Amino acid sequence: MADTLHSWNPTVATTAARPASKLLKFLRRRSAIAFVMCLPLMTVIGGLVIYPAFYSIYLSMLNKSQTRFIGLSNFTYLLSRDVFWMVVEQSAIFALTAVFFKALIGLVTAHLINNLPVKGQRKWRGMLLVPWVIPLALSTLGWWWMFDPTHSALNWIINLFGGDEIAWLSNPYWARFSVILVNVWYGAPFFLIMYLAALKSVPEQLYEAAAIDGASAWQKFVHITLPMMRNIIAITILFSLIVTFANFDIVQIMTAGGPRNMTHVFATYSFLTGIRSGDLPLGSAVSLFMLPILAVSAIFILRGVRKRGREIG
Amino acid sequence: MTAATATTPLTRGVFGRASLKRNRRWALIASYVFLIVFAIFFLLPPYYMIITALKSDAEVAHMAHNPWIIAEGITFEQFKLLFTQSDFLIFFKNTAIVTVCTVVITMCISVLAAFSLGRMKFWGSGILATGIFLTYLVPDTLLFIPLFQIVKSLGLLNSYWGMVLVYPTLTVPFCTWIMIGYFQSIPKELDEAALIDGAGQMQMLFKIFIPVALPGIIAATIFSFTVSWAAFVYPMTFLYSADQQVLTVGTVTSLIKADVYKWGMLMAGALVAAAPPLIIYAFLMDYYIAGLTAGATKG
Numbered sequence: 001m002a003d004t005l006h007s008w009n010p011t012v013a014t015t016a017a018r019p020a021s022k023l024l025k026f027l028r029r030r031s032a033i034a035f036v037m038c039l040p041l042m043t044v045i046g047g048l049v050i051y052p053a054f055y056s057i058y059l060s061m062l063n064k065s066q067t068r069f070i071g072l073s074n075f076t077y078l079l080s081r082d083v084f085w086m087v088v089e090q091s092a093i094f095a096l097t098a099v100f101f102k103a104l105i106g107l108v109t110a111h112l113i114n115n116l117p118v119k120g121q122r123k124w125r126g127m128l129l130v131p132w133v134i135p136l137a138l139s140t141l142g143w144w145w146m147f148d149p150t151h152s153a154l155n156w157i158i159n160l161f162g163g164d165e166i167a168w169l170s171n172p173y174w175a176r177f178s179v180i181l182v183n184v185w186y187g188a189p190f191f192l193i194m195y196l197a198a199l200k201s202v203p204e205q206l207y208e209a210a211a212i213d214g215a216s217a218w219q220k221f222v223h224i225t226l227p228m229m230r231n232i233i234a235i236t237i238l239f240s241l242i243v244t245f246a247n248f249d250i251v252q253i254m255t256a257g258g259p260r261n262m263t264h265v266f267a268t269y270s271f272l273t274g275i276r277s278g279d280l281p282l283g284s285a286v287s288l289f290m291l292p293i294l295a296v297s298a299i300f301i302l303r304g305v306r307k308r309g310r311e312i313g
Numbered sequence: 314m315t316a317a318t319a320t321t322p323l324t325r326g327v328f329g330r331a332s333l334k335r336n337r338r339w340a341l342i343a344s345y346v347f348l349i350v351f352a353i354f355f356l357l358p359p360y361y362m363i364i365t366a367l368k369s370d371a372e373v374a375h376m377a378h379n380p381w382i383i384a385e386g387i388t389f390e391q392f393k394l395l396f397t398q399s400d401f402l403i404f405f406k407n408t409a410i411v412t413v414c415t416v417v418i419t420m421c422i423s424v425l426a427a428f429s430l431g432r433m434k435f436w437g438s439g440i441l442a443t444g445i446f447l448t449y450l451v452p453d454t455l456l457f458i459p460l461f462q463i464v465k466s467l468g469l470l471n472s473y474w475g476m477v478l479v480y481p482t483l484t485v486p487f488c489t490w491i492m493i494g495y496f497q498s499i500p501k502e503l504d505e506a507a508l509i510d511g512a513g514q515m516q517m518l519f520k521i522f523i524p525v526a527l528p529g530i531i532a533a534t535i536f537s538f539t540v541s542w543a544a545f546v547y548p549m550t551f552l553y554s555a556d557q558q559v560l561t562v563g564t565v566t567s568l569i570k571a572d573v574y575k576w577g578m579l580m581a582g583a584l585v586a587a588a589p590p591l592i593i594y595a596f597l598m599d600y601y602i603a604g605l606t607a608g609a610t611k612g
C-alpha cells in the first residue's frame with residue numbers, strides 16, 4: 001500500500017536529499033494512513049450510494065421481469081401517461097408552495113424571537129423547534145388523526161365558528177392543501193433555526209450605524225439583514241427544495257397518493273409502481289426523473305456553501 | 314414582514330425617550346402575540362396526540378365533548394394496551410438495536426474519515442470531501458429501489474440487519490462533513506506540538522482531536538441517532554413482518570388492526586416512539602442545534 005501511495009504525494013519528488021529521507025518516509029506513511037482511514041467511508045459511499053445510483057439507471061432500462069434490455073421505453077411510457085404528468089405537477093406544486101411558506105414562516109418567527117429579550121429567546125426557540133424533533137412519520141400520524149373524517153378535531157373548531165365541515169383528505173384539493181400544510185408545519189422550524197443563527201451573526205455595529213443615519217426598520221431589513229443573510233437563505237431554500245421534492249412520509253401515510261392519484265409525488269408514485277406493483281424498473285425510472293432538479297440544486301448549494309466557507313474564513 | 318412592521322415603532326421613536334420606551338414595549342407585546350399564535354400552530358398536533366392517548370376508547374369514539382380536552386378523566390389504559398396487546402415492544406427493541414449499531418458504525422467511519430480529510434490530506438482528498446457533501450444531498454427516495462435489489466441479493470430483505478447496512482448512507486455523509494469542519498477549526502499548533510512530543514497519528518486523534526472536538530462529536534452522534542430513529546422509507550420498503558419491524562413503520566402500519574382505528578392506542582404508540590429523540594433534544598438542545606446549523610456554516 002505504502003509503495004503505491006508514495007508516488008501520489010507531490011512533495012516526495014522535491015525531497016530527494018539524504019537528510020530528508022526520514023521526512024520522506026514519514027510523509028509516505030502519513031498519506032498512506034490518511035488513505036486507509038478513508039477506506040471505510042469510501043466503501044460505504046461507493047457501495048451504497050454511487051453503485052446503486054448507477055445501478056438504478058441500468059435497472060430503469062429493463063423490462064418488468066428484468067430479463068430484457070428495453071432502452072428508454074420505461075421513460076417514454078411514463079411520459080405518455082396522464083397520471084405521471086399529474087405526479088410532476090403535484091410534486092412541483094408541493095415542493096414550491098411548501099418551501100415558500102416554510103421560508104416565510106421561518107424568517108418571520110426568527111425575527112420575532114430575535115426581538116425578544118435575550119434570556120427569553122432560548123425558551124421560545126426550544127418550543128418552536130419541537131415539530132422538527134418528532135420523527136415525521138409519527139407526527140404525520142397525529143395530523144392524520146386531526147384530519148379524520150368522523151372525529152376531526154379541526155372540523156370541531158370550524159363548526160364552533162359556524163363553518164362547514166371540510167373533507168380534509170377525501171376532497172382531492174383539500175388533500176393537496178393538507179399534505180402541504182403538514183410539510184410546512186414540519187419544516188418551518190428548520191428555517192427558523194438557520195435564520196436565527198444567521199441573524200445573530202450580523203454585526204450589531206451595522207444596525208447602530210444605520211440607526212444614526214435614521215434608517216427605518218424596513219430599510220435596515222432590506223439593506224442590512226437581507227444582504228447579510230442572502231447566502232444562507234439561498235442555501236437553506238435549495239436544501240429544503242431537495243428534501244421537500246423527495247419527501248415520502250407525509251403523502252404515503254396520509255393519502256398514499258389518493259384521492260384519484262392527485263396527491264402523488266415522485267417518491268410515493270415510485271414506491272407504488274416499483275415496490276407495491278412489483279415493477280422495479282418502472283419505479284426506478286420514476287425516481288430518476290427527480291435527478292435533474294436535484295442536480296441543479298446541489299450545484300448551487302455547493303457554490304453557496306463554499307462562498308460562505310470563505311466569508312467565515 | 315410581520316417582524317419588520319413590529320419593530321417599526323422602535324426606530325420612529327428616536328425623537329423622545331418616553332415615546333421610544335413606549336414604542337419598544339408595544340413592539341415587544343406584538344412579538345409575543347405573534348409568537349403565541351405560531352407556538353399554538355406548532356404545538357397543536359403534539360398536544361392533541363397527548364390528549365387522545367390519555368382518553369378512554371369510549372370518550373374518543375362518542376365525541377360527546379370538546380375533543381380538545383379530557384372530559385371523562387385521565388386513563389393510562391391505552392399505554393397498558395399498547396405494551397401488552399400489541400407488537401410495540403418488539404418494534405421498540407428492533408429500533409433500539411438498529412439505531413445503536415448505526416450510530417456506532419457511523420461515528421467510527423465519520424471520525425476516522427473526517428480526521429484524515431480535515432487534517433492529513435492526501436491525493437484527491439479535496440475532491441473526496443466535496444463528493445461526500447454531494448452524497449449527503451442524494452435523497453433516500455432516489456436510492457430505495459436499487460437498494461431493494463442489493464439488500465435482496467444479500468439475503469437481508471425483511472431483516473433489521475439490512476437496516477444496519479443501509480442506514481449509514483443517511484448518516485455518514487453529513488456526520489463526516491460536520492466533523493471535517495470541527496477538525497479544521499482546531500489550531501495547527503496543537504498537532505505540531507503533539508508531533509514534536511513524538512505522538513503518532515492515532516495517538517493524536519484520540520488524545521487531542523477527539524477531546525477537543527467533543528462538541529462536534531456529540532452533535533454528530535445526536536444527528537445520526539435522530540435520523541436512524543426516524544427513518545421511514547427504507548424500513549417501509551425492506552421490512553414486512555412484525556418481528557423485524559421498526560417503530561416508525563410499525564406504529565403507522567401494524568398497530569392499525571382489522572380496519573378499526575384504535576386512535577387512543579395509536580397516539581400512545583406514536584408518543585412513546587417519539588419520546589427518545591424528544592428527551593435527547595430536551596437535555597442537549599444546544600448540541601442538537603449546533604449539529605443542525607453546522608452543515609451550512611462549516612466547511
